[in-house]
Amino acid sequence: MQLRQRLQEERERLRQELAQVRSATQKDGAGGEIGGKSSKSDEAAVATELEKNLALEKSLLQRLVEIDHALEKFIRGNYGLCDACGHPIEEARLEFLPQANLCIGCKSRQEKDGRGRWLRK
């Protein structure tokens, strides 16, 4: 099981993807070059594209935070333990999602309770 390496590779990949999304967002955001020629539908298309990129950026960032957190746990020596209850996270779950920070029980409780409240840094 080389989960740490998988996490590091995934983090690298996400960082590159994030950099691409960010440069695309900045290009669209400036918008000056289209100038007076842009029709309303062009503007709408650009806005939609921008929104899509921002949403993508947000989800990439969220995943990066989770992966960083999991890598931190490797350093602290408590990787594989649930953040909420401290019990070991199911191995199959880690295999499927190496950045998992909660066991299945706590995760489903968290989802029922509303999001994010347990995940304090």
Ligand SMILES: [Zn+2]
């Ligand atoms: Zn738990």
